[in-house]
Amino acid sequence: MTKTYFILFLLTGFLLVDNQVALSQDTYFRGFYHGRNVFVRNPYIESEKQFCIQSIYLNGKKITDSPGRSAYELSMEDLPLDSRVVIRIVHHNTCKPELINPEVIQNDLKFSWLKLYVNEESIIWITTKEDKEGRYVIQRESAGEWETIDSTQAKGGIFINQHSKELDHNKGDNTYRVLYKDPQGEIMSSDEFNYFSDKSEISHVIDTDKWSIEFTEEVSFQLLNAGGRIIMRGKSVSCDIRKLPYASYIIRYEGKDYPFEKKK
Template identity: 25%
Template sequence: MKHLLALFALLLVSMTSFAEVIILNGVYQGRDIYIQNPFSPDGVGFCVFEVLVNGETTSDEINSSAFSIDLTLFQLKIGDPVEVVIRSKADCGPKVINPDAIQPLSTFEVSDIHVDDENILRWTTTKEQGALPFVVEQFKWNKWVKMGEVTGEGDNGPNEYMFKIRLNAGENTFRVRQTDMDGTRTSDRVMIVSNTEEVTIAKTKVDDAISFSRETQYEVFDEYGSLVAQGFGQSVDMSEISKGRYYVNYGRKFGEIITKR
């Protein structure tokens, strides 16, 4: 038995030493994958000896210095998951020319976006091509501030999403966006007016804490523009922060000055 196990282990090592594997995972986007396929170092044939798509061996002609993997042969729909396995000889380097061919794209369209009576941001999408996170942002303090993320379904839809938001007094503008591998950003936005009471700071000269009139999202910067505190709550612990002047973003307020004594 020991001899058989040793023989099996030797055989396994021998098999793996003669093969290298490239694995690509993504979603079908209607595009072929192109491979640069050099000659084998031993002078016999080319590097790649097998290509599998979702576990099935392709019928593509791979005995060439360059070839394409035709994904249309597998009856895939846009957005379907794809796994491509490229097996090649050891010490041989095939190159995938366009690995982004199966990466998710930010192509969604919003058919409806609104905020309901319970302060839930709801949106409905179509034409998604692969699962990408939706980033929910609110425009305040002269910039877009990230509130959270929702995982996209990645198919043609329609797909419905929701995210709990917090409203400031007056005008509130939110957007949902995606960014894909190419850096392409797609977004849509909605504006809502709230009658919520304006948040205020109790004192502009503090010892240990900044206190707000109610819970709010906040940022605190020092005189050099460095962020020293951020979060959500009704107070900010300043006990470990040096004395001096600070600038506070909160609610709809931007750059309000407080002094730590």
């Protein structure tokens, strides 16, 4: 009798295991480790009152059993950078686990410039794999130095993004570039792009009655003190200098400097 019960116990155990295996399914995710952890979405099965995932394996090694939360961070910090990653997830066959951030194990996550060009109205650049926390800085060469003229936030994502910003060219040759600053502080520069603008040359006069600098048309300008520090900048047809103390200044626009003195 005892022997019979033992055999029945074994058979029942095998049936339970076989039934669990039949209800399980494997899903694989493959890629490369680029220094960031993967987050796994773990759906809750309402009808069974339990979570989807039964176990998670990383490169053949079991990491966890039945994580009891809707999102699980899979730490990969012990892996060498750029090493191959195989994630195996055993789960119930009525649900499907997903990677919340699958892009972090894509073959190539490195930011790259695809194209940059300039027309009479704007500068346009196309990139791929930018970080949404990154930032672009648009610069123009002026007197042998790079002057920042604008900036904008990156859009983010592993796909192609296009950006553009309006420009106010100087008459003649204009050389531009765009800098990409990633969240870690690394700076990547685009190729330089030269654009020749044949627009009419802008000039100015200083109205000493109103103490205003009047331009012949709207222009981007900078006002500097005698020490070369920028004290005012703008884009307009005039620059109000009534509140400035009597001293020597420089008005800069279209890549040129024009010294003047505000006298009593």
